[in-house]
Amino acid sequence: MKKAVLIVNPSSGNEEAVEYESQAERKLSLFFDEVEVKRTEEKGDATQFAKQAAKEKVDSVFAMGGDGTVNEVISGLAEQDYRPKFGFFPLGTVNDLGRSLNISMNPQKAISSFDVERITTLDIGKINADYFMNIVAIGGIPEAISDVEVEEKTKFGKLAYFISGVKQVLNNKTYHxxxxxxxxxxxxxxxxxxxxLTRTVGGFQNIVPEAKANDGNLYLLYLKDQTITDTLKSVPDIVKGVDQSTDNIGYKPFTKGRLTMKAEADLHPSVDGDEGPELPLDFEVLPQHLKVYFGSESL
Structure with missing residues (x-):
């Protein structure tokens, strides 16, 4: 008997999850003998639900929510002895992984177009003892972006991140x-x-055009800035996409690394939009670690 678990964050997407939950359950019932719905109530629930699903060796686990919910579910599946296939229906503001997998940002379309035959593999990033599926960012601008309130995300969408980043540029400082x-x-x-890990960052597509869902690489980007003017000079390079180092941007694909600071600083890394572990940071890629359902267009 093929069983699927649908993990729903009821507060995602301006509380749209409840509206789409029954649609997703009906759609999945066309492909699975049993569909169990689990709703999260607090942070960490999605991770525990995913771990339990792996323990029970269900066929597939689906997330319905934003990037935070997707991160939690992936974190629950990562490095388990048995890993169910993974799928998700995006509801949040940015949904970078969904964009990279050509999943529609319209929840109803994402649900209606789902097909169990469209499956590929997915790299997962590991940072210290945690996991990420899209981005780790360290510095003043990333910290400001990760501090964007839910109300601002709901009102302005991905533009809220841009506004917060621009404000921080005026007070920006560099670190060694x-x-x-x-x-x-x-x-x-x-x-x-x-x-x-993905080509899409902050909802802006093709920031790292070479990045693929399962290419076995992490990608390092950093600003070569010491002044506000230097920071602003990097914007055109970022917008057009980065596939090599320039005078303004450093770039390097890699598989394993470590980041430390030469002097103490009160920095809090952002991991998939939430606050991450303290420095130093150890990174590695877990290549083709999950089987994942992708969208209606070819990858």
Whole structure:
């Protein structure tokens, strides 16, 4: 008997989850003998539900919610002895992984177009003892972006992140980082260091056009800035997409690394939009770690 577990965050997408939950359950019932719906009530619930589903060896686990919910479900499945296939119906503000997998940002369309035959593999990032599916960002601008309130996200969508980032530029400062990337040591001065898995960042597509869902790489990006003017110079490079280092942006694909700071600073990394672990940070990619359902268009 094929069983699926649908993990729903009722507060996601301006509380749209309840509206779409029954539609998703009906759709999944066309492909699975049993569909069990679990609703989250607090942070960490989705991770525990996913771990339990892996323990029970269900066929597939689906998330319905924003990036935070997707991160929790993936974190519950990562490095389990048995890992169910993973799928999701995006409801939040940004949904970078959904965009990278060509899943519609319209929940009704994402549900109606789902097909169990469309499946591929997915890389997962590991940071210390945690996991990420899209981005880790360190620096003043990323910290400001991760602090965007839910009300602002609901009102302005992904523009809320841009507004917060622009405000922070005026007070931005640089930090001295040391990186060990695939055995190579680098020292950089930057206001922002970013590690990404997907081509879409902050809802803006093709920021890292080379990144694929299952290419086995992490991608390092950092601003080569020491002044506000330097920071602003990097914007055109980011907007057109980064596939090599420039005068304004550092870029390097890698598989394993470590980030430390040369001097103490009160920095809180952002992991998939939420506050992450304290520095130092150890990164690695778990290649083709999950089987994942993708959208209606070819990858």
């Amino acid at each position: 980082f040391q990186l060990e990337i695939d055995g190579e040591t680098m020292e950089i001065e930057s206001s922002a260091v970013v590690i990404v």
